[in-house]
Amino acid sequence: GAVVSQHPSWVICKSGTSVKIECRSLDFQATTMFWYRQFPKQSLMLMATSNEGSKATYEQGVEKDKFLINHASLTLSTLTVTSAHPEDSSFYICSASRDRAYNSPLHFGNGTRLTVT
Amino acid sequence: EDQVTQSPEALRLQEGESSSLNCSYTVSGLRGLFWYRQDPGKGPEFLFTLYSAGEEKEKERLKATLTKKESFLHITAPKPEDSATYLCAVRGPVSIKAAGNKLTFGGGTRVLVKP
Numbered sequence: 001g002a003v004v005s006q007h008p009s010w011v012i013c014k015s016g017t018s019v020k021i022e023c024r025s026l027d028f029q030a031t032t033m034f035w036y037r038q039f040p041k042q043s044l045m046l047m048a049t050s051n052e053g054s055k056a057t058y059e060q061g062v063e064k065d066k067f068l069i070n071h072a073s074l075t076l077s078t079l080t081v082t083s084a085h086p087e088d089s090s091f092y093i094c095s096a097s098r099d100r101a102y103n104s105p106l107h108f109g110n111g112t113r114l115t116v117t
Numbered sequence: 118e119d120q121v122t123q124s125p126e127a128l129r130l131q132e133g134e135s136s137s138l139n140c141s142y143t144v145s146g147l148r149g150l151f152w153y154r155q156d157p158g159k160g161p162e163f164l165f166t167l168y169s170a171g172e173e174k175e176k177e178r179l180k181a182t183l184t185k186k187e188s189f190l191h192i193t194a195p196k197p198e199d200s201a202t203y204l205c206a207v208r209g210p211v212s213i214k215a216a217g218n219k220l221t222f223g224g225g226t227r228v229l230v231k232p
């Protein structure tokens with residue numbers, strides 16, 4: 001099956017600093033990757049769609065200047081949380097489809113637990 | 118806007134006690150309904166894709182079914198290792214605003230199977 005790798009698995013940072021999270025598709029190329037956010041005991045909320053070679057598409061209410069997304073290659077997307085604050089503490093998960101077929105599932109990384117102190 | 122509602126929110130079962138999870142959805146032009154399993158601190162793991170009303174998929178003790186308005190995930194004779202959160206998600210129609218193959222998730226059902 002398709003494998004999506006995320007790094008780091010957890011990170012603790014101080015308020016005001018920036019944190020970068022990497023998402024890699026290990027055995028397939030992904031022109032599009034999706035970044036989700038999950039609060040404790042809640043479901044996944046789509047933050048943005050990462051498009052290889054072009055600008056990311058952000059969901060309504062997500063600050064694009066705070067959550068910087070770069071999709072520099074067909075196997076790597078990064079999410080940078082800039083000037084992090086405690087309310088940014090959450091579980092961030094990336095995903096990608098192996099292909100563009102309508103019934104192609106998203107495969108998820110194992111997530112990054114961000115704690116901002 | 119696509120909407121997905123899962124019930125119940127939580128389910129406690131005895132080992133061997135079969136049950137069903139419900140996923141109700143509202144989407145104009147369904148391009149797929151997906152079931153995932155999520156263990157604590159992990160990303161969701163893909164289980165099934167359903168597309169057409171009447172379609173069924175099975176994997177070990179799990180069976181997913183689909184109607185025009187809802188999907189069910191049946192757990193037959195569950196074991197403790199089936200304890201997890203089960204997530205349902207839909208993929209709506211392609212549109213200018215829609216982000217490609219994104220999925221909209223329901224709130225999930227937390228299943229605990231006791232030995």
